[in-house]
Amino acid sequence: MVFKPFIRKTTMLRYNRKNILLFFLLFITTPSFVAQELFPLNEPASNTPKGVLGLRVMGESFKEVKQFRNQFSLRAMYGILPRLSLTVTVGMSNHHDKNFPPNLVSHTHNGKETVYTTGDFQRGLNYPYRSNGIYLFMKYRFISRDGTHRHFRMAAYAEGAYVQQAHDEAEPNLMGDTKGVGAGLITTYLKNHFAVSLTSGFIVPGAYTGLSPDVSGGPMIPTEIKYGRALAYNLSMGYLLFPRVYKDYDQLNVNVYLELLGRSYEAAKVTQYGNVSIPINTPLLDKGHYIDAAPGVQCIFKSNLRLDFSVKLPMINKSYAHFYPVFTVGVQRYFYFKKRK
């Protein structure tokens, strides 16, 4: 069998790099707007108020060849201390199966020698919905410089995920596909018309051990993928489009966002039968880096019920862990349980 270079088959939306740049310039030059930091995809340095419970239902969808890949999550957010908050996320997705896809490991014949490498496995297979396990995210705000209509805040975060999915790409994805831990810093600066938040962190994923079908029809082969360690660097911006002047809590708030989501990750390590190391020969399992751009829009009803919508598009390189565009929808509400003493 001759190994063919991997070609992505995708029905990607046409996007214009110039348009994204224009959108970005509009953000930083438009005066007289109050900025917003309730980013649909990123966490700001601010916390959930103490003793308040937030619930968010999230949906994410993209089309992988002809198959829609969906992820549904439920997130609970709680303010333990004014500066410390915890989020717990559970969910399910049809991203992967229990076992690895056929042809994950392929082989070629060189005379009498058989050379094994990771193969050009098929994308867009139909998988059942499986649990995404549990994802924990804790954030501690250690700097708060508050002013009128402005603040500068910094927070440190730690995240961890336990999930059993046969993720078949090098890039780790803690919320949904790979188990592991991560940590980093969030810096949010907000002044009148300009809000910006930078998240930088690292991810140390675990491995997944599952079975991989043998291409020559033999029994299933025990296979382990150790995903690549990754760096995350996200830049989020946002502003309030409506109302121009705040009058009461019942006014509909409309915010627009642009989030740039960057990842840089190492190559995966594939091992079969416990100790046979398989050379990587597909970009899906190789090291890589990319930056996605995600414009988004958000409506807040009665100063509490939040509705988010955003679309992830490739800006620099592409992720192999998802196809484009990625649509994300979120509905969030805070519950103020604490009553007067």
Next chain:
Amino acid sequence: MVIFTDSMKTMVSKSLLLVLFGFILHFTGVAQYKSAVIGVDGLTCSACSFATQKSLLELKSVDSVHMELETNTATVYFRPGQKVNVKDLAKKVVDAGFSVRSISATLNVNEWNATPNGCWSYENDMYHFMKLDAPKKLNGEIQLTFIGEKFMPAKEFKKWKMYSKNTCPPNGVQTLYSQDYYVTIQ
């Protein structure tokens, strides 16, 4: 037979001191908190203001809160007969994730004699007058602005440090009071 332990002796002597200073050095007034205006810093969205309002409403002394969304000021109306703890008001703003820019309160007072470097106690709290040049007789509705690192930004508080040498009542006794408030009269 009553055996006086050391701690009991200290308690008795402290109480005596308190009574003594109560008569000599400060005035005990009759007053009623009406409302307070809290300037909140760091607020950038109406959902954040809403969270701050909800946080303030958890206090027993608070009857209602009116939040001015453009200026980010909360006007808190108190329940009559309930003790007001101004430090708790500040804490509730911090709990919601924001900072206090300023706190001033409106009180109804009955014949208070404010003296420079003087103080008075009200509901077991000690109020110290700051930046007062001459004695002042207070009657009716007055407005107090609270000075302290929990009641204003750090930069603003630095400006007030030069006035904080007010020692009324003398050191050691003031620990008997549940709260010490440094205030200016407007």
